[in-house]
Amino acid sequence: MIHKRKFQVRIYECDSLGHVNNAVYLKYLQQSMLEAAGLGRAWVQHHEEIWVLRRMSLQYVKPAFFGDELDVSTWVSDISKASAIWQYTIYRGEELLLRGQAEWVWVNALTRKPERVPKSFVQEVEKSPEVVLKPANPPEENVKGDLFHWQHRVRRYELDVMQHVNFSSYLNWIEEAMFQSFEHNGWGIDRMKEENFFMVQIRHESEYAAPARHGDLILGTSRSFWMGKVRGTWLHELHHGETGELLFRDYSTGAFLTLEGRPTRLPEQMMKDVARGGTLD
Secondary structure (H helix, E strand, O other): OOEEEEEEOOHHHEOOOOEEOHHHHHHHHHHHHHHHOOOOHHHHHHOOEEEEEEEEEEEEOOOOEOOOEEEEEEEEEEEOOOEEEEEEEEEEOOEEEEEEEEEEEEEEOOOOOEOOOOHHHHHHOOOOOOOOOOOOOOOOOOOOOOOEEEEEEOOHHHEOOOOOEOHHHHHHHHHHHHHHHHHHOOOOHHHHHHOOOEEEEEEEEEEEOOOOOOOOEEEEEEEEEEEOOOEEEEEEEEEEOOOOOEEEEEEEEEEEEOOOOOEOOOOHHHHHHHOOOEEOO
16 A cells, blocks of 8 residues: 655755755655554654664655655555565656665664564555665775765754654765765865866665664764766765764765756866865864
8 A cells, every 4th residue: 555645845954955955855755654654653652662774775866846745655565574665756746756765674672673573564554566766786886985084973953752863864964974075175065166067966775784872973984986977976884983883884876967957077186086085173
């Protein structure tokens, strides 16, 4: 059974480029999934077992803007012993804006260990076999970029009701880290505009390995991983500052466009500069 839900884009969900920020879409998808699973406020706050995001594939097709009415659809395409695969689409009228697939795992809220998916969920959910996006393997590495090191201390406002960092916050962090690495190596936003190009997100392949909580020190690394003619992929990894545990990994692919919106090559000098990595002060 397909669950459908409408969202009206708020002004505060748009970023400096004037369109809905990439991380906001994940909030739409999470909200739709919880509603489709029949999980209300009382369950989220008091249940001993919860759904947590393990893997997410997102493909951004077209941008959304302030005031747009978006149609979000989600459905279960497969269920295993301890997880379910959810499919997602977001449309504006007849225009496809986003497609995605996520693996949500049923875990014990205290131990974080997987548990068997409740029989009630298996019996009530009507699966639909349609798959709109399959997880993609990383492209073959063709850039030996040095690591860009950065860190972040988790703020309380980045937590959700589960008392861990909301899944969408990781996408905010790595987006900022990538642009910080550009600026660190001499390619800030102003210079990119002078060179008549900018970047837009077109794909995320994310793995959520462990939760982060308030006060945790996050040690992040970002580096260029693959470069094509008009797009490139960056590899981001986040580790716990004290334990070294991997928290999150993402292969983030962006498209290079002129200011007029036409595909273009990344300047050769920028490719060399950003591959140098560095450390954020």
